Amino acid sequence: MRFEDKQEIAKQLRQNFFEKVVAGDALYVDGVMSPQTIMLVEEFSASGVDMTAAWSWTPMDWVCPACGRCKADIVRLNSKQQLMCRLVEHHDHMKDLLETEFVAACKASEKIVADEFGKRFAARASQMVAAYDNAIICDDCNTADAKAKDAVSADRNFSFSPGEIRKFVKQEKNRPHSIDVQIALEIWRGHVSTFALRLKIAKRIAEIAANNVHWYQELPLEQRAEVIRARAASFSTVTFGKEWIYELTGDPRVQEGIFRRGKQQAPTEYPSDKDVEYVARVTSSKHWLAVPEEWKCPVCRRSKNATVRQSKAGWIFLLSEPGFFGTPEWRRGGREKICGECSSLAVEIGKEGVLRAGSNGSSNYAQYVTAEELKQVLIPQAHGRHNVNSTKLDEIMLTMVERIRMMDDKSRKLKD
Structure with a gap:
């Protein structure tokens, strides 16, 4: 591909991006x-x-x-x-503290023996003592966090999590927050003992890193599996607008979805009551709590318990909110929650439709499929992956290909 062609593609992609924002x-x-x-x-x-x-x-x-x-x-x-x-x-300040402790431990030695890998080990290990993941929050909440820490005389290395900030801020529309100092004080008092333990752990990690007895062995970026995979996928998807990467190995999934091949075997193992409880409280608690106990997937009609399945990481329960074709409330928050298996199948069916239509399509493949079409082709099984009625899917695929081409034509006319 000529350099001029690449420039033109990049220009078009940029234009498309800003047109979507506008x-x-x-x-x-x-x-x-x-x-x-x-x-x-x-x-x-x-x-x-x-x-x-x-x-x-x-x-x-x-x-x-x-x-x-x-x-x-x-x-x-x-x-x-x-x-x-x-x-x-908004972030937990433990990473900053660990870096400070690392520098202090290095300088406390007669001779500095640590190297750049030791420093990066300390940075990676800081997540072990962080109370929460970095989060995007409004500036008013970030300011309220600082005000609350001052008001309750919390340790300078402590910070409240987004969930804790919600408990003590008194929010109003389009105004800065005021805070409930008493609630903030109660939260801080509940953290005092565990925060002291986290400080000890942070200090010990800094000492290990500073004395160069850590076990971290860093690979160059170009050798890391996630970088190799992401770079290849990005080149294939972004540069050319299609997921052609699988064709490189001769994999025929681009013509007919891999989800059609063979039959998904019924599971030979079923989750115990304790397995389900562990899923609900630990591995998939966010998804589990998002729907009531009597919930059934609107598409495959499986219960919460029957939707729990085995993965490489153990038993899991997954939900999704895909924007099906014809869904009135297409924005997030207005969609119906369905099981992860139904969502994955919708994506695969939409992907096959895009490839058969010869469309540049969109990464939101579920938008080409209706919920009713998905119901017609899937064959559900408890605690396992769905099978597919391939004959029925072939019938539906004809309609879907025509739909995708019509959507492409409409999109082109809007741009023109």
Whole structure:
């Protein structure tokens, strides 16, 4: 491929990206040019926009995991009458503490023996003592975290998690937060003993790293499996717009989905009551708690218990919210929760349809399939993967290919 051709492809991809943002069709990002931002600028009579990168990394329907406010309720004017669209990355300060302890341990030795790998070992190990994962929250919640720590005289290396911030902030629409100091104090008191233990662990890890007795062996980026896999997939998908990577090995899945080949065997092992309890409380608690006990998958009609299946990591329970073709509420939050197996099958069917239609398509393959079509082709089994009625799928595939081509034509006309 000529350099000029690559430039033209990159230019077109960039144009397509910003067109989606302007149209409000970019599911995972936002920007100063999005319809919601423009509407809010007009609503607040703002002179401009003060937007952080984190705001642009999140969709228009994003909700703060700490205070629970949506973007329209977070914005307000700053002193320059600009619309403040400010989200930040909130993190546990243990990583910062470990780095400080590492430097101190190195300098405390008569001769520094640690190297760059020791330092990176300390950084990687910091996750072991972190109380929560880094999160994107609104700037008001991040400020409330600092105010609460000062108010309760918490250790300077401590920070409240998004869930804890939600308990003590008094949130209002388009205003900074006030805080309930008593609730913040109770939360901090509940952390005192475990935080002291975490400090000891952090100090010990820093000493191990500083004395160069760590076990971390770093591979160059180009040798790491996840980098190799991601680079190949990116080249195939982004550069050419199709998932052609499997064709390189002669794998015929691009013509007929691999999910059609052979029969998914019925499971030979079933989860015990303890297995299900462990799934509900540990491995898949977020998904398990997202639906009531009497829930049944709207597509395959399996119960919660029957949806639990064995994976390489053990027993799991997965839910998904795909945007099927014809779904009125296509945005996240307005979709019906279905089991992970039904969602995976919808993606595979949509992917085959895109390839058969010769379409550049979209990575959201479920949008080409209706829930009713999925019901017609799947053959469910408890605690296992679905089988497929291939004959019925062939009938449906004709309709789907025509649908995809019509959607492509409509998309081209809109661009023209």
